[in-house]
Amino acid sequence: xxxxxxxxxxxxxxxxxxxxxxxxxxxxxxxxxxxxxxxxxxxxxxxxxxxxxxxxxxxxxxxxxxxxxxxxxxxxxxxxxxxxxxxxxxxxxxxxxxxxxxxxxxxxxxxxxxxxxxxxxxxxxxxxxxxxxxxxxxxxxxxxxxxxxxxxxxxxxxxxxxxxxxxxxxxxxxxxxxxxxxxxxxxxxxxxxxxxxxxxxxxxxxxxxxxxxxxxxxxxxxxxxxxxxxxxxxxxxxxxxxxxxxxxxxxxxxxxxxxxxxxxxxxxxxxxxxxxxxxxxxxxxxxxxxxxxxxxxxxxxxxxxxxxxxxxxxxxxxxxxxxxxxxxxxxxxxxxxxxxxxxxxxxxxxxxxxxxxxxxxxxxxxxxxxxxxxxxxxxxxxxxxxxxxxxxxxxxxxxxxxxxxxxxxxxxxxxxxxxxxxxxxxxxxxxxxxxxxxxxxxxxxxxxxxxxxxxxxxxxxxxxxxxxxxxxxxxxxxxxxxxxxxxxxxxxxxxxxxxxxxxxxxxxxxxxxxxxxxxxxxxxxxxxxxxxxxxxxxxxxxxxxxxxxxxxxxxxxxxxxxxxxxxxxxxxxxxxxxxxxxxxxxxxxxxxxxxxxxxxxxxxxxxxxxxxxxxxxxxxxxxxxxxxxxxxxxxxxxxxxxxxxxxxxxxxxxxxxxxxxxxxxxxxxxxxxxxxxxxxxxxxxxxxxxxxxxxxxxxxxxxxxxxxxxxxxxxxxxxxxxxxxxxxxxxxxxxxxxxxxxxxxxxxxxxxxxxxxxxx
Amino acid sequence: xxxxxxxxxxxxxxxxxxxxxxxxxxxxxxxxxxxxxxxxxxxxxxxxxxxxxxxxxxxxxxxxxxxxxxxxxxxxxxxxxxxxxxxxxxxxxxxxxxxxxxxxxxxxxxxxxxxxxxxxxxxxxxxxxxxxxxxxxxxxxxxxxxxxxxxxxxx
Numbered sequence: 001x002x003x004x005x006x007x008x009x010x011x012x013x014x015x016x017x018x019x020x021x022x023x024x025x026x027x028x029x030x031x032x033x034x035x036x037x038x039x040x041x042x043x044x045x046x047x048x049x050x051x052x053x054x055x056x057x058x059x060x061x062x063x064x065x066x067x068x069x070x071x072x073x074x075x076x077x078x079x080x081x082x083x084x085x086x087x088x089x090x091x092x093x094x095x096x097x098x099x100x101x102x103x104x105x106x107x108x109x110x111x112x113x114x115x116x117x118x119x120x121x122x123x124x125x126x127x128x129x130x131x132x133x134x135x136x137x138x139x140x141x142x143x144x145x146x147x148x149x150x151x152x153x154x155x156x157x158x159x160x161x162x163x164x165x166x167x168x169x170x171x172x173x174x175x176x177x178x179x180x181x182x183x184x185x186x187x188x189x190x191x192x193x194x195x196x197x198x199x200x201x202x203x204x205x206x207x208x209x210x211x212x213x214x215x216x217x218x219x220x221x222x223x224x225x226x227x228x229x230x231x232x233x234x235x236x237x238x239x240x241x242x243x244x245x246x247x248x249x250x251x252x253x254x255x256x257x258x259x260x261x262x263x264x265x266x267x268x269x270x271x272x273x274x275x276x277x278x279x280x281x282x283x284x285x286x287x288x289x290x291x292x293x294x295x296x297x298x299x300x301x302x303x304x305x306x307x308x309x310x311x312x313x314x315x316x317x318x319x320x321x322x323x324x325x326x327x328x329x330x331x332x333x334x335x336x337x338x339x340x341x342x343x344x345x346x347x348x349x350x351x352x353x354x355x356x357x358x359x360x361x362x363x364x365x366x367x368x369x370x371x372x373x374x375x376x377x378x379x380x381x382x383x384x385x386x387x388x389x390x391x392x393x394x395x396x397x398x399x400x401x402x403x404x405x406x407x408x409x410x411x412x413x414x415x416x417x418x419x420x421x422x423x424x425x426x427x428x429x430x431x432x433x434x435x436x437x438x439x440x441x442x443x444x445x446x447x448x449x450x451x452x453x454x455x456x457x458x459x460x461x462x463x464x465x466x467x468x469x470x471x472x473x474x475x476x477x478x479x480x481x482x483x484x485x486x487x488x489x490x491x492x493x494x495x496x497x498x499x500x501x502x503x504x505x506x507x508x509x510x511x512x513x514x515x516x517x518x519x520x521x522x523x524x525x526x527x528x529x530x531x532x533x534x535x536x537x538x539x540x541x542x543x544x545x546x547x548x549x550x551x552x553x554x555x556x557x558x559x560x561x562x563x564x565x566x567x568x569x570x571x572x573x574x575x576x577x578x579x580x581x582x583x584x585x586x587x588x589x590x591x592x593x594x595x596x597x598x599x600x601x602x603x604x605x606x607x608x609x610x611x612x613x614x615x616x617x618x619x620x621x622x623x624x625x626x627x628x629x630x631x632x633x634x635x636x637x638x639x640x641x642x643x644x645x646x647x648x649x650x651x652x653x654x655x656x657x658x659x660x661x662x663x664x665x666x667x668x669x670x671x672x673x674x675x676x677x678x679x680x681x682x683x684x685x686x687x688x689x690x691x692x693x694x695x696x697x698x699x700x701x702x703x704x705x706x707x708x709x710x711x712x713x714x715x716x717x718x719x720x721x722x723x724x725x726x727x728x729x730x731x732x733x734x735x736x737x738x739x740x741x742x743x744x745x746x747x748x749x750x751x752x753x754x755x756x757x758x759x760x
Numbered sequence: 761x762x763x764x765x766x767x768x769x770x771x772x773x774x775x776x777x778x779x780x781x782x783x784x785x786x787x788x789x790x791x792x793x794x795x796x797x798x799x800x801x802x803x804x805x806x807x808x809x810x811x812x813x814x815x816x817x818x819x820x821x822x823x824x825x826x827x828x829x830x831x832x833x834x835x836x837x838x839x840x841x842x843x844x845x846x847x848x849x850x851x852x853x854x855x856x857x858x859x860x861x862x863x864x865x866x867x868x869x870x871x872x873x874x875x876x877x878x879x880x881x882x883x884x885x886x887x888x889x890x891x892x893x894x895x896x897x898x899x900x901x902x903x904x905x906x907x908x909x910x911x912x913x914x915x
Binding site for chain 2: 019021027030186238487654663685686694
């Protein structure tokens with residue numbers, strides 16, 4: 001079939017990855033593996049303070065070090081000094097002050113990585129430390145110093161619906177808190193910038209969105225966008241952390257200054273502290289009003305998210321959090337307010353779930369407390385309040401398509417509960433011999449959630465694909481060109497499956513993703529399978545039309561309904577022409593851009609508007625064992641039920657449900673990026689920032705519903721983020737059932753789980 | 761110093777005292793089948809076998825490995841026809857690979873586990889691979905892959 005051509009199944013088939021052989025062999029090249037002759041190495045000088053004025057930067061000692069090729073500061077930024085993915089508020093290199101720990105202040109290039117880091121350490125920055133603003137509460141106080149010209153309120157989203165003062169016979173008030181979660185991808189921020197002969201630059205980088213990187217790089221370099229060519233390098237996970245620039249612009253600046261290829265790769269320590277944004281920490285106050293049967297009457301909520309030092313995607317995150325703040329429940333009266341503020345903490349931004357995760361911790365705890373208050377089963381209360389088909393959100397938006405919440409809960413409840421653990425090593429902590437099980441109690445908890453898919457609030461979200469049908473070695477081959485970022489999620493395979501399905505060919509080649517073609521949009525918001533699937537499908541449909549017209553011409557038979565499958569043209573059940581003969585030497589190529597239906601901005605006063613393009617629904621059941629003497633918990637089973645509309649590749653889908661659920665397990669039990677009172681990041685290794693190990697992870701049986709979304713290719717919905725939404729609250733509910741404790745904060749800490757004798 | 765990496769001998773001149781084996785493999789020899797996820801000894805993505813004993817290459821000083829036989833994920837495939845090892849095939853077939861950054865270290869660690877215990881239980885696999893972090897998969901399909909390979913490997 002030739003190099004790079006994959007063969008395999010259609011949409012719906014269970015398929016291994018086409019990039020799998022290279023990955024298991026250790027041959028697949030990630031962005032940190034790249035090497036070209038003559039390349040030199042970049043390193044970053046970062047702020048040791050959360051807030052400080054810069055009185056001067058002395059680069060002489062660094063420049064004097066043998067092997068150093070360049071030391072650059074803000075003065076060397078050729079174009080725009082401020083960049084950003086939604087708001088241009090972030091200096092390419094700090095100018096007169098630093099606003100967070102780890103903020104880039106200067107960059108260095110040298111002949112080898114050790115010299116580059118040594119030179120970075122020799123850059124002498126004269127700081128005047130300031131009292132950092134380390135809480136949202138402080139940031140929003142009248143006497144707080146303004147961290148940006150427009151003040152510290154980055155965005156506030158009010159949503160008012162029905163009678164905001166409506167009250168019910170039962171009132172549940174709660175305060176909840178979610179700590180900072182890190183995406184903790186394994187492949188560090190890294191890439192290779194190569195200057196070209198025309199004063200432009202080619203950047204090979206691990207990213208989620210090639211074109212937004214390109215546009216920001218071009219602005220920072222003061223170059224037209226066509227002088228900046230971005231190529232996707234191998235991506236070692238993303239989860240939102242590659243939506244913003246990290247080393248991209250810095251490597252390009254150094255490459256252009258030195259006239260040499262420049263490689264940069266962050267260390268894990270700088271990845272945690274300044275390398276990328278994190279999930280927003282949240283403080284949430286809720287008031288649920290219901291009748292005596294537990295039917296919701298009104299929900300009031302106040303959400304405060306810490307945006308950190310720069311905007312990143314915070315404006316969209318707070319809109320998600322607020323519009324989704326009630327959960328997948330119907331309520332006629334709502335008074336919601338979400339605020340995201342600037343502080344001197346490490347910047348917050350995109351992470352899997354993007355605002356939906358924090359509120360689910362709160363609204364699901366409220367639903368359990370409501371059930372307890374009215375003496376009803378928590379599942380019954382959820383079913384009673386679940387959005388009906390066509391139900392209305394607090395924004396006034398009616399949900400199109402199936403609402404799976406009740407079906408998902410039914411499926412979870414019908415599944416038998418696991419028995420006691422069989423192997424004593426499966427008790428909490430007992431891989432390491434912590435307990436023999438005397439103090440172990442079991443708890444079961446349920447949670448449900450939902451999220452918007454794709455970009456919202458009027459953004460023209462689109463994706464472009466070019467499909468070219470060629471004859472190669474006597475076989476038809478579909479060649480796909482897009483800028484879709486394969487970050488591990490499997491979008492490469494999705495594109496292959498769509499082309500096989502639409503063109504009836506076995507052989508498919510997906511070309512390297514780069515900015516030579518128009519944008520695919522971001523590998524985020526659970527949108528890419530939908531959007532690039534739609535673009536590839538549309539381009540294939542156009543190619544098919546041309547091919548069938550050509551075939552009809554050959555056959556001299558324009559009235560007959562011809563079809564395309566198994567590499568041939570068919571008239572009804574008869575194979576009438578080989579596809580390669582129709583293509584001949586003349587390839588058929590079409591380019592199409594896919595848009596989802598338009599969305600609306602939210603009214604700035606009332607938060608009303610059809611802001612979201614689509615939704616997906618999920619639920620989890622968690623079974624936990626808690627050693628209430630030691631404060632250790634182990635999740636025995638974490639069942640994920642999700643409506644995916646259509647399962648494009650069931651194996652890749654399960655991988656998303658399992659992986660996303662275990663990230664939610666991490667947020668429930670162990671993962672927290674800790675900041676000191678000085679705003680400095682304290683957890684800068686996998687020893688202190690604890691993502692689940694294989695011992696911590698639970699089995700994640702999956703229950704997949706395919707209810708079919710109207711208006712999407714094959715009826716699919718987005719998948720990637722949903723498993724991270726209801727997993728955390730389901731585990732918290734199970735921990736509450738085991739301990740009897742309120743547990744209003746994620747992650748829980750061991751001391752939260754210890755049941756003292758006087759309680760028992 | 762001398763190293764034999766995946767069967768190929770190397771003579772290396774310019775190694776300085778503090779350099780890790782991982783840095784020598786990646787920066788000096790340009791062998792990238794051992795990965796650089798943390799370089800703090802926490803994640804296992806640089807797991808290699810050094811004279812048959814597995815270790816995080818980032819925690820081993822290059823000087824300590826002088827004269828050693830180092831095996832990365834690239835050593836698993838058959839030296840004759842390049843056919844993938846049953847573990848590598850199982851990782852693909854089970855869906856145990858997503859971004860794949862942890863995979864080279866995991867297959868080296870899993871080969872070591874199966875050499876010691878050809879028929880591990882799920883708890884044995886969890887205990888045995890506890891030094892290798894994966895952020896994408898949630899580990900379920902990694903466990904299935906190791907079980908699948910155990911069934912298919914010659915005893």
